[in-house]
Amino acid sequence: WEIPAALAFDLGASSGRALIGRLTVEADGRRKLEVSELHRFPNYAVQVGRHLHWDILRLLHEIKISIRKTFREGYQPATFGIDSWGVDFGLLDADGELLGNPYHYRDPQTEGLIEEVNGLIGSEALYRQSGLQFMPFNTLYQLLAMKKAGSPKLQIADTLLLTPDLLMYLLTGVRVCEFSMATTTQLFHPVDRAWNTGLMEQLGIPPHLFLKPVLPGHSVGPLAPEVCRELGVPAVTGVAVGSHDTESAVAAIPAEAGPFAYLVCGTWSLLGTEMDSPLLTPEAMELQFSNEGGVGGTYQLLKNIMGLWLLQECKREWEEAGNEIGYPQLVAAAEAAEPFRSLVNPDDPRFYGPGGMTDKIRAVCRETAQPEPRNEGDFVRCILESLALRYRQALDQAERLTGYSFERLHMVGGGIQNRLLCRFTANALGRPVWAGPVEASAIGNLLVQFIAQGLCTDLNDARRLSAASFPVEVYDPPEDASEWEDEYERFCRAWR
């Protein structure tokens, strides 16, 4: 008897991982998901001329290495799945060949396009038919930038594939478009649950590029024969999972059915709650919440917050200046630093592009008559406290929008390894934080494969399996949270 297994590729903006998940049964009959990491590789933005790109073939190469390694180590996964960040894509020509390197979502080509499109379509009208926060990276703006630049690639493109679908195609030869990724484009109509061809035509984006979406759990097909030959592996089946990493992470949240709030914490912070259908009210637009399609056909009402990007960028800057300082030291310095010396709005648009992060933070402090951070400890403390207060604001807004009240916040993803951030978040919320699992995206990816393999019945069953398999660490708020309450008021007076 073989232990059922699945292979997950989880691609993040700074690294990719291959994890094998095995469904074991305990002596008392309870099921457990055992996960081990097989391979981890860096992922970079590569500047080429004026543009910032992903090295997609490198990612394909690392995925192939992982597949070979999986079978060499004796694992026999029946399926594999791929999840990644949202919005980015590759274009195929009529022969099915990839046209150039996909752009990185932080490429500056989309500058000014939010305003331009709002002027053309109207922000309310656009929100009602897309349900997305106006983020400069949305696929819509990327395609519009290409169109405005007269991109020859766009002119000859036959099919658009979002990153996980593109990699799946390069491995299986089969083209699909997975629903959760489709909903990150801003070109998908959340109520019709179909491509918004009317909007595409208004903007001059060719509708023929887009395939009809399939739901998470869809079986795409086996590895292509030439890939099996190259790697010396059997024809394992590709499954379209909740291919957007955020949606895979949400699928792994160890919560009971019923309203719950979560924060997926990585380079980005996504704070939200699960809904059956999108919420497209003027207030949801005003507060800039997104409605993103998820596993089980759910809609996730969530706010995209700039997240640990601020810290990652500061760290990179210090490293480039020859100051190799690790996260544990940075967090320790923050812990020792003076509390609430200065706060910033993590979603200040100037923080979005790479480079110069410490100068940007200093500038905000000067403009808002706060002292500038003097050292690493001050910077990191400022970032973590500001994030925690921003989370509180987003959670309050989510409650206002939905009428739910949340007793706690589930935090998942790599960011929860930053225990100071979890503690600050509990303090800022005045509510407990339940942290775990760390590898939520990979786990959610595996869970959807187990649903596809018929080993989990549905999303609730999958979440029960996650709860039974991974520890959760609880951070309680302090008894006296008045200092954080005062700071929260100060934060809300300055930023909405």
Ligand code: LFR
């Ligand atoms: C998180 C994430 C967010 C998306 C951002 C850019 O990794 O997928 O959900 O808004 O990356 O694609």
